[in-house]
Amino acid sequence: MDKEEISFSSKSQSYCVSFVSMVDSVGFTFQIKDAEKIRKYYSIFINTMAAIARNFGAKIIKNTGTSLVYFFPKTSSTDNRSAFIDVIECGITMIAASNTINEKLREEGGLPSLYYRISADYGSVEVARSITSPDTEDLFGSTMNICAKINSMAPSNGMVVGNDLYDHYIAGIKSSSFSSLADDSNGNYDSYNFKKIGEYSIAGSKSSYPVYSVSLSKNRRDTVISPIQSLKSYSDLDYDQLPLLQQHHHNQENAHNILLVDDEPDTLFTYKTFLLDIEGCNVDAFTESQKALQHFAQVNPSYYDLVVMDIRMPGLNGLQLYYRIKAMNPNIKVLFVSALDAAKEMVSILPDVKLDDVIQKPVNQQDFTNYVKATLA
Secondary structure, eight states, X not given: OOXXXXXXXXXXXXXXXXXXXXXXXXXXXXXXXXXXXXXXXXXXXXXXXXXXHHHTTOEEEEEOSSEEEEEEGGGGSTTOHHHHHHHHHHHHHHHHTXXXXXXXXXXXXXXXXXXXXXXXXXXXXXXXXXXXXXXSEEEESHHHHHHHHXXXXXXXXXEXXXXXXXXXXXXXXXXXXXXXXXXXXXXXXXXXXXXXXXXXXXXXXXXXXXXXXXXXOSOOOOOOOEEOOOOOSGGGOOTTTGGGEEEOOTTSTTOEEEEEEOSOHHHHHHHHHHXXXXXXXXXXXXXXXXXXXXXXXXXXXXXXXXXXXXXXXXXXXXXXXXXHHHHHOTTOEEEEEEOHHHHHHHHHHSTTXXXXXXXXXXXXXXXXXXXXXXXXX
């Protein structure tokens, strides 16, 4: 007897699942006559979305060229509240990546801009494996079907969630264990706006399924800036104030403004000292990436000439921070500081980042300042 194409697990699972799909891909790709450019168009979209999804712990199920389907294994545990935040953060980060993706498309011979929709939901799924792809899981069931259907209800470069994920997320926020994670007052995660935008009519049923749009909250707590005008020595640092460290010398004409972000206070102080030795540099430094992002959003988008950041940071990591900042200023220059293995990973994930954009640890002052000077030149 021939082997069956797919075989199902004997147990159902509950996961958050998600779809990200191009909007009107047929219309846009019809404009592209060159086969190589068509391949480039699809690969930039799919590879960037897949890299972001994996960064949030998602597993890719399949892609159709115009869409990517993935799920979040850690959401199988209802106690893992941060995993549900990752689902929302993943979608928000994908939205923020729009400007970066379209900038890359323009660089590739003027390819047309693309737009996409993101949907996510939570529920029971059936897990199967194929004989042709035994190491890859495929998911089936009403949760997958509904998530696919509600995708069209999302706005261009927007995100929607189904009622089951919405209820689970809101219920989690109300629990004391989850509220500390969802509250942006500790700088760990953004807060979000959920707005009911319609209902999906389930075939064969009189009931309708509510659908909600997701966006970042505009009512964020203002970042408090505490300038420290003079630091004569390492021992002068007040570590309670260091996350808000701002040292301004903004009265110099033609000065370069640099945003520095690293979660290690000792490292931050070292890098800041290196940068202040470069003539004509203003440096604003943060140990919390969330506060750095809030500050960046409050100033003129073109105020900073360069952002220097670590890659592995709690809350918003370097990848997330990169996409958020690029969404506000696509032309901002960015240098990462990290180990060699992370550098190679970063280059493979971000379409416009090269190895030359990564300062490899361990860092000495000469190499550090040379990188910065070359980038600012």
